[in-house]
Amino acid sequence: MQCEILVLYYSRHGATHDMARQVAHGVESIPGAEARVRTVPPVSEVSEATAPAVPEAGAPYAVLDDLAECQGLVMGSPTRFGNMAAPLKHYIDQTTGLWLSGALDGRPAGVFTSTGSLHGGQETTLISMMLPLLHHGMYLVGLPYSEPGLTATTSGGTPYGPSHLAGGDSDRPVDDTEAELCRCLGARVARAAIQLKRGQESTRE
Template sequence: MKEILVLYYSRNGSTLNLARQICRGIDSVEGSASRLRTVPPVSTVCEASAPAVPDSGAPYAEASDLEECSGLALGSPTRFGNMAAPLKYFLDGTSPQWLAGALTGKPAAVFTSTASQHGGQESTLLSMMLPLLHHGMIIVGLPFAEADLASTPDGGTPYGASHVTGHEVRTALSEPEARLAFALGRRLALTALKLSA
């Protein structure tokens, strides 16, 4: 069984909903299973710390999750065209895995959510790819063979799955967004199986 790590940070639930759809796509592939993990928020107060176990939702990610995975889907809300600080903080602590080559040759995909159609989704997805490329991962995107990619009025890019919340913060995914997130998870799992064969 190939386990694919779906690692995300979500504040209002939109990125979590994308993560869940990606997990469904991974789990639809025979021989693959998703492992859903999140990261704690970052505080500007040096003494503040998050509890060891989150109050709800997925457990916090550990280095072993990265080392044990056969692939990685990385998700974050958009923050001024970049990934959110908690996810960046987690990735900044992965030097031991980089030195050991723990992620080299494994497939990876990225996903994001933002308030507006022009809120920096694509630059966020591209910025999330950078540390994965440094880790030697193989980036998997969404091809235009996915019909929703060419017709959705909402989220969805060839760089990865995305969701537009609108200013009313609509956390529910549109049908095309959900299908694209599912397709990305499925494509990631199939790639992981092919690479390990």
């Protein structure tokens, strides 16, 4: 049975979506792992407005079962004043039931982000996404400095997780080094999930 990793993201201009695709490639580079790619709808300023049930393009919208059913999580968001974007926070705020049941306890997770400026809060945004995952009891997976891209990058990339410099007009594409760091994180979370699952199965035998 495949070990499913949820790649969950919110993207406004497409960069975080592109990073999510690279993370998914990294997940699926590991034998026995499969990526489940999901996004979240925007949060409207008008309380009566609702997003369509099915997005016009891109990944399907995430439901809580996506999170409960997967053996690992990689979560991505653009930076909003050094914090995760409201739509992703809104989804996470609905996971109280999973927290009460301990559904995510002991599962691996990683995070990634995209910013408009080089010092626009990449690391604080990554940490903001880590906080609720720690409350859920998840094991955080970062990027080690044994990964060459961390020292080669001139744009995005941190030990807390992959990042991307989108530029002031949000039109700079994800470069090769940033993409490789995304794939690295996806692979690391997938390997960790498989190892943890095997360990849990062996203790039950």
